[in-house]
Amino acid sequence: MPRRLYACTPSRLNTWLDCRRRYRFTYLDRPAPQKGPPWAHNSLGASVHNALAAWWREPYERRTPVLAGILLTNGWITEGYRDAQQSGEQLARAREMVSGYTATLDPSDEPVGVERTVGTRTKVIAVSGRIDRLDRRGDELVVVDYKTGRRPLTPDDARSSLALAIYAIAASRMLRTPCHKVELHHLPTGEIVEWEHTDESLGRHLRRAEEVAVEAAEADERFRDGDTGGFEPSPGPLCSWCDFRRHCPEGQAAAPERRPWDALST
Ligand code: SF4
Known part of the structure; x- marks a missing residue:
């Protein structure tokens, strides 16, 4: 019998x-184990992403840096912060981020897609995901991903991202337009790191995705x-930030517990 396509996202x-334990907790155990409290850095990231998406959905003449700040304030997610004061301070920081970033954009430069879902299939996987922004530059599409974390980014982050490569392949196939460039836009610094894929490097990412999918599909079965x-x-430093560490003695032993707002200052 032919195997069913493994439906997935790059995140899966x-x-x-x-x-693999976190995979099981996230995608297989039902009811899913209870997660820890919400993270403030996730709230900040979601608020910024939502504000930028809403900004592009406004009519062209309203797309100003001031409006970006207003959209952010209106949709600010307060979960995970230590208290109202910290939430307010981070709101001010994030407002600067979005207004500073949108000041660098040309509001008339209409993206091909904003928070656009793209997907593609091979003989092994049906993979889909949502792109923060899809631009057209000349004859090519460009995948743009917003980042709000403190850590500075390098071109290697763009090169090695399975998700960005899959998005480039899926966007190119869906819109029948070449897409090789992927960009990470680091909002806290305004830096843009990019990687220009080749057909070959994109193909390598897709084959890698298929290999992972075969393993995961067998485990699912x-x-x-x-x-x-x-x-x-897989215990390690990242266990500090795992939503399921309360169910995982190995993860608790591997890394210290963090407060929900700790990633704001690291
Ligand atoms: S705490 Fe670490 S080892 Fe445990 S499930 Fe989470 S990521 Fe995996």
Whole structure:
């Protein structure tokens, strides 16, 4: 019997690669184990992404830096902060981020898509995901991903991202337009790091995605048949930030517990 296509997102594939126990908690266990409290840095990231998406949906003449700040304030997500004061301070910081960033944009430069879902299929996977922004530059599409974390980015982050490569392939196939460039726009510094893929490097990412999908699909099948083995933990520093660490003794031993707002200052 031909195997069913493995339907996934890049995030699902990355979770399998990062930690199989977290994969099981996230995608297989039902009811899913209870997560820890919301993270302030996720609230900040979501608020900024929502504001930028809303900014592009406004009519051209309203797309000003001031409006970006207003949209951010109106949609500010307050979960995860230590208190109202910290939330307010971060709101001010994020407002500067979005108004500073939008001041560098040409509001008439209409993107091809904003928070656009794209997908593609191979003989192994049906993969889909949402692109923050898809631009057209000349004859090519460019995948743009917004980043709000503190860590500075390098071109290697853009080059090695499975998600960005999959988005480039999917966008290109759906819109029948070449797409090789992927960009990370680091909002806190305004820096843009980019990578120009070749057809070959994109193909390598897609084959990698298929390899991961085959492994994960087999594990999913075994799990459905009642075999819960093969979902070993991968303890390491990132366990501090795992939503499921309360259910994972190995993760608790590997990395210290963090408060929901700790990533704002690291
Ligand atoms: S705490 Fe670490 S080892 Fe445990 S599930 Fe989360 S990421 Fe995996």
